[in-house]
Amino acid sequence: MSVRHPGVSTDDCPVREILDRVGDKWSVPIVVLLGERGHRFNELHRRIDGISQRMLTLTLRTLARDGLVSRTVHASVPPRVDYELTELGRTLLVPVRALDEWAREHRDDIRAARQRHDAG
Amino acid sequence: MSVRHPGVSTDDCPVREILDRVGDKWSVPIVVLLGERGHRFNELHRRIDGISQRMLTLTLRTLARDGLVSRTVHASVPPRVDYELTELGRTLLVPVRALDEWAREHRDDIRAARQRHDAG
DNA sequence: GGGGTTACTAACAATAGGTAACCTAGGAGC
DNA sequence: GCTCCTAGGTTACCTATTGTTAGTAACCCC
Numbered sequence: 001m002s003v004r005h006p007g008v009s010t011d012d013c014p015v016r017e018i019l020d021r022v023g024d025k026w027s028v029p030i031v032v033l034l035g036e037r038g039h040r041f042n043e044l045h046r047r048i049d050g051i052s053q054r055m056l057t058l059t060l061r062t063l064a065r066d067g068l069v070s071r072t073v074h075a076s077v078p079p080r081v082d083y084e085l086t087e088l089g090r091t092l093l094v095p096v097r098a099l100d101e102w103a104r105e106h107r108d109d110i111r112a113a114r115q116r117h118d119a120g
Numbered sequence: 121m122s123v124r125h126p127g128v129s130t131d132d133c134p135v136r137e138i139l140d141r142v143g144d145k146w147s148v149p150i151v152v153l154l155g156e157r158g159h160r161f162n163e164l165h166r167r168i169d170g171i172s173q174r175m176l177t178l179t180l181r182t183l184a185r186d187g188l189v190s191r192t193v194h195a196s197v198p199p200r201v202d203y204e205l206t207e208l209g210r211t212l213l214v215p216v217r218a219l220d221e222w223a224r225e226h227r228d229d230i231r232a233a234r235q236r237h238d239a240g
Numbered sequence: 241g242g243g244g245t246t247a248c249t250a251a252c253a254a255t256a257g258g259t260a261a262c263c264t265a266g267g268a269g270c
Numbered sequence: 271g272c273t274c275c276t277a278g279g280t281t282a283c284c285t286a287t288t289g290t291t292a293g294t295a296a297c298c299c300c
Contacts, residue, residue, distance in 0.1 A: 014223035015148055015216070021230075023143030025289075028135055041246055052290055057247060067233025078245045078298070088229050095218040096135070102215040103134035109208050110141075113187025145257075161278055172258060177279060197266050198277040245297085253290075263280070269273085 021066055026051055026059045028096060031085065034069060035093045038084040068092060141186055146171055146179040148216060151205065154189060155213045158204035188212060 022028060029048050033039060039047070045056055060083060063069035068089035074080040085093070142148060149168050153159060159167070165176055180203060183189040188209035194200040205213070 013149060013152075014227045015152075015220035016145075017227060018219060018223040018230075019143055019148055023139055025136075025140075028139055029133060032133075032135075042244090053247075054249090054291090055289060058289090065234055065237045066230045067237070068230075073246095079247095079296090081246065088226060088233070091226065092222060095215065095222040098215040098218045099138060100135040102212060103138040106208060106211065107134045107137060110138075110186045110188075113208070114185055117185045117187070162276095165278095173279070174259085174281095175257065178257090193278095198275095199265080199279090201278065241300100243299090247295085249292100249294080251291090251293105254288080256285100256287075258285080259283085261281085261283105264278090266276095268275080270271105 021062065022092070022096075024059070026055055027063060030056075030059055030063065031068065031089060031092060031096060032100070034083060034085045035090065038082050041081050041083070044083065063089070141182065142212070142216075144179070146175055147183060150176075150179055150183065151188065151209060151212060151216060152220070154203060154205045155210065158202050161201050161203070164203065183209070 022031070026048065029051075030044060033044060033047055041056070041060075044060075045051065045053060048056070060069060060071065064071050067086055070084050070086050072082045072084070074082070142151070146168065149171075150164060153164060153167055161176070161180075164180075165171065165173065168176070180189060180191065184191050187206055190204050190206050192202045192204075194202070
C-alpha cells in the first residue's frame, strides 16, 4: 500500500465497479437488445439464446435497481411488463458499443493468439 | 431459437466473448496498469490492492494466452519477469478507457438510483 | 380446466476466487 | 554446512457466487 505508487483499489477504480455490475453473463446482451427498442419479458427470453427465466428476472432486477432499465407494468390481461433503457442506460450503450466494435474487429486476433499459444 | 428474430447467442455476440475474458475481477486493473508502462510481477502485486499471487498469475496467464499481454523472462537470479501490453492489448485500452470514463461520469447516478430503489 | 404471461422459490452444479503452504535457485549471514 | 531471504510462481483445499433446472402461483381468456 505505497503512497507514492497509488495502486488500483476497488474504491478508486470506478470501471471495476461498473464491470462488477455489467460484466456478468447477461447484462450486456440485455442492454444491447433494449437499446434496439423496448421489449417484454418473454420477448427477451426468446431472443437471448440460453438465458433462463431466473437469470433474466435477476439481471433485469439489478439493472432496474441501478437505474439503467425501467420496468413498466401494464394492468392488462394477460399481464404485460415492458422493459426499456432509461436515459442513463442509453448513455451506457455508447461505451458498450465501443467494446462491441473492438470485439468484432479483434476476435480473430484473439482466436489466432490462443491457437498459437495452445499449439506452441 | 427463432430465425426471424435472430436473438443474441454467444456465438454471434463477440462482445460477450470479450467480456467472458476481460469481465473478470482482475483483468481490467492489470490492463490499465500495464497501459501505463510495463511492470514486473511483484510490482503489479503491490499496486493492485487485494489481488492474491495466485489470481495475478492466473489472470496474466490468460491475458498472455489471448495475446493481450507479453511475458518476458530474464534468466537472472532472483528471476525477473516483465509484463507488457502487446499491440493488441494497447488497442483494447481504447474501449476500456471509454468504459472507464463512463464509469467515472455516472457512478454517482448509479449510486443515487440504487439508494432510491432501496429506500422506496 | 387448459394455456399464455410474468415471476418466484428450492435444490443443485459449476465456476471464481481466496488462503496457505510449498518449490526453485543463488546469495548473505554466521 | 546450515538457514533464511528473495522473485515468481505452483499446488491443494475451501467457500462464495453464479447459473441451471424444475416446479409453483396467480391471473384471466377461451
